Amino acid sequence: MKHSLKWLCGAGALLLPLSVMAAPAVEDLTAQSNSLYQQANTHMSGGGTLTLLNQLDEQVQEIARLRGRVDELEYQFKRMTEMSQQRYLDLEQRVSGGDSAGENGQVVDAQAASAVSGSASTGSSVASNGDAQKDYENAFAKVQSRDFDGAIVAFEAFVVDHGDSNLAANAHYWLGELYSAKNQLDSSAQAFDTVISEYSQSSKVPDAMYKLGLVKARQGKAQESRTLLQTLVKQYPDSKAGTMAKDFLASGG
Template sequence: MYRTVAIAMLAVSVALTPGAVPAQTIEKRIERIEKQLRAVQRKVFGGQDDGEAAVAPAPAGDRMADLEVRLQGIENQIRTLNGQVEELRFQLEEANRRLEKFQADAEFRFGQLEGGTKATTPATSAQAPAPAAPDTRTAKAEPSPLPAGSAMEQYNFAYNLLAKGEYARAETAFREFLAKHGDSELAGNAQYWLGQSFFVRGQYQEAAKEFLTGYQNYPDSPKAPAYLLKIGITLTRIGQTADACDVFQELAARHPDSPEARERLGPARKEAGCS
């Protein structure tokens, strides 16, 4: 299931998103995880590939301990890949919105050049409507920004708001999610996307605050490298380039093999003017 969803999304995302992780790389990692999973299954059920030399079975306790360790590793890799798919999807939605805006602007200007557009003003009524009478009823409590459902369903709802460009609603939804599910394994991702809801609006002070909160509260999250990258970028945007370079150095030291360090750190350091 993970492989089908990941490859389907990445095949589209990588084609349209500049600087994205190559689909072949993600697919190979997924295939490697599946191979590891099959190896674990063979170990549990006693099967072996054709031509594989028979070995003496390990004690049951050792086999179960090894199984648990390997399964945890696979789960961690799947969470990391899911986070990369989310990032690619978000970048794709942003690119699509920019493209749609560019097309609309181009069509409008082309129409002006051809003389095909005329200034229009909305029709107004002869008499202005009377002001509405004040509502003296007791104000009702504001509805929750999240629908009823599981933590995963509520997380997906908030993320979809962000992907659709409804940044203010996404901000509110992610705050509500974190208030309800702060100890969920999705909380680290939710905090990251909360920061991103400010970042895409150019509110870099607030974005830096939320990214820093996420890195402090969820240092072991798969989003930890992304937190550091975005902290550095937001510091650059608000003029604190020396601090930004320190953060980039920490990213390179702590997560040298992450996509953020391998593919995005160089341009970010260049923007900050790091030596």
């Protein structure tokens, strides 16, 4: 009996290592799982980056297209403004008649020159001293000889030296004409506006309103131009400037 137990124990001892050796191995899948997650994450990250790059490229192309469109619209606007200015100049010349050509193809109103010259001669004995009259005539002579730069210098000096003269309004008016002829529209508008606002009793106010209306049109301020010219027609319906303004508006100005 003892021998049988010994034999069984020996057999059991022999079988135990064999059973352990034959048991299936349990692998550690944690590391493998983490590796797969990292690979998937890397794959997704790469795909997302590619998508973002494609979207960015599309946006860059769209911005370039829009920028080109803006440049095109700016060019078209500039051309329309130039054509509009030329249209107003053509209308002004047809309405006003005989003008003297100045720089940049602009004009100085010959009829206005005659009117201002006449007012300088007849009004000098009223409130203008000899120096003011002489300085005014010297400045106006430069207009007649088409020395516009010299005339501007002379009239600018006149309004400083003789600001209280009855010829000051006329001098500001001529500065408006001269700056307009040189296509310096801001300075022209300021000079005409000075006549209107600071010399409201001057006979040159209707003419200044008419010219300021034309300058505003050339500046691209069509609505301001029409409003001013309509006001001129209403306030001075019988004046020559009012008549010209009415004709100008009727002609499409």
